[in-house]
Amino acid sequence: MSIAAPETTRGAAYVAACWREALAVWDIQVRLGPPTAYDGGGSSHWDEDEPLAFIDLETRQVVVNFPLLEKMGAMSSLTAVLAHEIGHHVRFPHTLGLAAALQVLEQRLIPGLRQSLTNLFFDLLVNEVVGRTRDAELSAVYRGFLEKGKGEASPLFCYYLAIYEELWTRDDLVPAAQREPMEAAYPSWRGDARMFVQTFYALPDIHLQFVYFCAHFLRYVPEPDKLSYRIPMGGDVPKPDEDDFDGAVRGNGGQQAEDALEEARARGWIKESGLVDRKDEDPLTTIDRITSRRPSNTQAAFREALVSKHYKRLVDEYVLKLAGVTPPLEPLIPTVLEEWEWGDNPHGIDWTGSVLAGGPLAAVRPLRRDMLPDEPSPREQTLPEVEIYLDTSGSMPNPSSALNAMTLAAQILSASAIRKKGKVRAVVYSSGRPLVSEWMSSEEVARRFLLNYAGGGTEYPFPLLRRFAEERPDAMRFIISDSDFLWNLQMAEAMDALQYGVSQSRLLVAMLALADDAQARQKLQPVLGSRKFRLVVVRGLDQFARAATDLAEAVLGA
Amino acid sequence: MSFDLGRIRDEAAAAPLASPYPQELSIAVVNDTFRLARLVPPDGKQWKGLLASAKQTLMLEQLGMLAHLLTVTSLRDETVKALGADIDVKRALEGFFASVAPLTAEMIRANAFRQEEFLRKWIATVGGQVAGEAPEESQKRLEQLDYRKTLAEYDRAEKARQGEATRRAKMLKEAADREAAARGWRE
Numbered sequence: 001m002s003i004a005a006p007e008t009t010r011g012a013a014y015v016a017a018c019w020r021e022a023l024a025v026w027d028i029q030v031r032l033g034p035p036t037a038y039d040g041g042g043s044s045h046w047d048e049d050e051p052l053a054f055i056d057l058e059t060r061q062v063v064v065n066f067p068l069l070e071k072m073g074a075m076s077s078l079t080a081v082l083a084h085e086i087g088h089h090v091r092f093p094h095t096l097g098l099a100a101a102l103q104v105l106e107q108r109l110i111p112g113l114r115q116s117l118t119n120l121f122f123d124l125l126v127n128e129v130v131g132r133t134r135d136a137e138l139s140a141v142y143r144g145f146l147e148k149g150k151g152e153a154s155p156l157f158c159y160y161l162a163i164y165e166e167l168w169t170r171d172d173l174v175p176a177a178q179r180e181p182m183e184a185a186y187p188s189w190r191g192d193a194r195m196f197v198q199t200f201y202a203l204p205d206i207h208l209q210f211v212y213f214c215a216h217f218l219r220y221v222p223e224p225d226k227l228s229y230r231i232p233m234g235g236d237v238p239k240p241d242e243d244d245f246d247g248a249v250r251g252n253g254g255q256q257a258e259d260a261l262e263e264a265r266a267r268g269w270i271k272e273s274g275l276v277d278r279k280d281e282d283p284l285t286t287i288d289r290i291t292s293r294r295p296s297n298t299q300a301a302f303r304e305a306l307v308s309k310h311y312k313r314l315v316d317e318y319v320l321k322l323a324g325v326t327p328p329l330e331p332l333i334p335t336v337l338e339e340w341e342w343g344d345n346p347h348g349i350d351w352t353g354s355v356l357a358g359g360p361l362a363a364v365r366p367l368r369r370d371m372l373p374d375e376p377s378p379r380e381q382t383l384p385e386v387e388i389y390l391d392t393s394g395s396m397p398n399p400s401s402a403l404n405a406m407t408l409a410a411q412i413l414s415a416s417a418i419r420k421k422g423k424v425r426a427v428v429y430s431s432g433r434p435l436v437s438e439w440m441s442s443e444e445v446a447r448r449f450l451l452n453y454a455g456g457g458t459e460y461p462f463p464l465l466r467r468f469a470e471e472r473p474d475a476m477r478f479i480i481s482d483s484d485f486l487w488n489l490q491m492a493e494a495m496d497a498l499q500y501g502v503s504q505s506r507l508l509v510a511m512l513a514l515a516d517d518a519q520a521r522q523k524l525q526p527v528l529g530s531r532k533f534r535l536v537v538v539r540g541l542d543q544f545a546r547a548a549t550d551l552a553e554a555v556l557g558a
Numbered sequence: 559m560s561f562d563l564g565r566i567r568d569e570a571a572a573a574p575l576a577s578p579y580p581q582e583l584s585i586a587v588v589n590d591t592f593r594l595a596r597l598v599p600p601d602g603k604q605w606k607g608l609l610a611s612a613k614q615t616l617m618l619e620q621l622g623m624l625a626h627l628l629t630v631t632s633l634r635d636e637t638v639k640a641l642g643a644d645i646d647v648k649r650a651l652e653g654f655f656a657s658v659a660p661l662t663a664e665m666i667r668a669n670a671f672r673q674e675e676f677l678r679k680w681i682a683t684v685g686g687q688v689a690g691e692a693p694e695e696s697q698k699r700l701e702q703l704d705y706r707k708t709l710a711e712y713d714r715a716e717k718a719r720q721g722e723a724t725r726r727a728k729m730l731k732e733a734a735d736r737e738a739a740a741r742g743w744r745e
Contacts, residue, residue, distance in 0.1 A: 112733030169702060187718040191711020198708060202669035218726065219719055225733050272716060274723030276730050 022082035025130055028090050033061035053081050054236040055089050072144025080130055080137035087126035088237050100240035101253030102210050107289040109214050109275040112225040114293055119234045121213050135168035142173055145232035151175050156220040156229055158182050162193035207260035215273035242305040249283045283310050284402055307400045308448050314408055315415045318549040331371035340368040383422030384474050384506050388413055391481035393430045393458040399451050405541040406480050407450055409548035413478055414446040416552035430454030434461045458484035462497035469504035477505045482513040486523045495526055502533045511536040560689035561681045566631045573630035575667055584625035591634050595641035600648050617655050619663035640686035654683040660705050675703040
């Protein structure tokens with residue numbers, strides 16, 4: 001039984017009753033707070049300018065835009081709106097990992113799609129359940145949305161509404177004025193919607209449902225790369241984060257997607273609809289696809305995070321894990337006195353300090369003093385400092401777009417050194433001023449720094465080598481480049497700087513991608529005799545990572 | 559006589575089909591239903607003619623599903639109550655199998671819409687009504703569910719889509735190529 005909603009009902013009792021009914025739709029207990037009014041915040045959960053409702057995952061509350069609901073004349077649909085939001089929370093998408101996997105699949109089937117259709121997809125699933133008992137309420141929301149937007153709907157939205165008409169046996173959702181133009185533009189579109197309803201909801205697997213959904217909806221998206229749409233109760237699906245997408249890139253849900261595609265091929269859905277059936281062989285291509293349509297203010301950071309995770313996996317394939325874990329040092333160094341508060345560890349109270357500072361009040365205002373472990377002595381450091389000079393000229397690809405073997409080699413060396421408690425400084429160069437990092441002892445920081453890319457000419461920074469060699473005479477230095485490095489040696493004072501660098505280093509290794517080493521031996525003749533210099537010739541780019549691993553094992557003991 | 563469609567479907571969902579019914583068993587179940595209504599079922603010769611008259615493979619699947627639903631749900635009891643003495647059993651069966659001709663056993667088993675259509679067409683065949691619905695509502699729903707009609711409409715949509723798909727595939731390929739070009743040089 002639904003609750004009667006008088007025109008002015010915005011009272012807490014009405015909202016609470018709707019909330020109870022909405023929970024009953026899903027017959028499930030959820031840890032969500034009762035709905036609160038939208039106050040203009042929560043933009044992280046909402047892409048568009050004015051949300052109707054969404055779940056704030058920070059406060060775990062459903063937020064409802066009551067004035068908008070009233071403006072749409074759908075205040076009596078509050079229960080259905082709340083049930084819709086709960087549906088996204090408890091059932092569709094089942095996990096954010098699934099949402100990410102479907103978006104990856106979507107970009108594979110419809111490359112260049114500007115706005116994801118997954119929101120429509122999950123709404124269709126949620127509304128089928130909610131609409132079993134509350135189709136009239138949901139219909140009121142859609143009608144109110146259309147009236148608010150001057151009654152016009154895009155072909156995509158018309159088709160979407162036709163699906164609900166077929167599902168709920170209604171005929172009051174698609175604007176009457178658009179039925180004939182739709183038939184003219186998309187012959188038998190109603191038959192299409194009917195078949196969709198009668199097939200889509202009977203499919204046994206969500207991946208198969210999604211491929212079927214894409215195959216049918218693509219017809220109503222004339223230009224995928226320009227698609228932009230708004231729907232009521234859209235944009236309210238929790239967004240997958242970088243870890244979710246990383247899982248999808250790694251292949252989570254990949255087998256289900258492949259199975260679904262195989263069945264879709266057998267049923268003729270792919271060919272008939274015009275979907276693209278081309279698998280990305282390189283995970284970096286997948287990353288590029290899924291990040292290139294993100295808002296520009298978050299795109300770079302999101303891409304960097306995913307690319308970094310991808311390279312970490314590659315590094316982990318090569319770098320041996322250390323068998324033992326060094327226990328953390330004992331905290332022995334006292335810090336300053338601070339107020340002890342209820343809830344703090346009583347063992348942290350420094351009674352002597354408290355009495356000295358507070359006298360008789362020490363018992364009521366005790367002070368605590370934390371202990372910290374001592375900084376490790378430089379003498380305990382097992383590895384010298386490591387400097388890596390990485391060539392990122394245009395002869396190698398941008399590591400964010402395609403696998404850059406030299407970048408990977410640099411990351412392997414840096415990870416090997418850091419895992420042996422070494423410190424790493426990286427110099428990423430092309431032409432012009434090189435990028436120089438601080439001394440880094442975090443693998444993640446080093447890995448991200450080494451993803452920098454210039455893509456210009458090649459100009460090895462010999463003056464910098466000379467300066468750093470002077471500053472840190474005991475460091476190990478690795479130069480990762482190709483035959484361009486040999487050309488660079490012809491620059492004025494280049495060989496002098498290299499010789500000085502060799503003499504001032506514990507070891508200087510030139511790791512060069514070369515077809516043969518004859519020319520290298522000739523050009524590097526002045527330093528080849530030094531016991532502090534090593535030339536490592538890598539015959540092919542695909543051998544760079546293995547060579548870096550062998551090198552790390554040989555000279556860093558990793 | 560009113561058939562509680564919701565209850566019948568719940569009962570069917572609670573007793574999933576483990577294996578297909580053999581032809582003889584299916585015929586026996588359907589014949590028993592008519593006998594319970596004090597009607598003479600088709601004899602062996604008539605059944606043979608019936609099964610030979612249409613797409614035999616699908617009709618056997620439909621016959622098996624009908625027997626299953628009559629066995630595990632209250633459909634049989636309601637059917638017995640609904641069947642009138644004046645019904646021409648052979649003609650009724652011919653009409654029923656013709657109306658559900660495109661439905662496979664898998665569709666009836668796994669697709670809620672197809673199962674509803676199958677049941678509604680059986681109810682209409684035996685002269686029953688769906689509980690809680692006016693006859694016009696039942697008729698409208700039946701038209702909406704008619705798979706043959708949906709298929710015909712969909713075929714039209716498919717033909718139109720094929721032309722559109724060629725155009726779109728070209729556009730998607732161009733978009734993919736543009737993307738690849740934008741990514742630049744690769745190994």
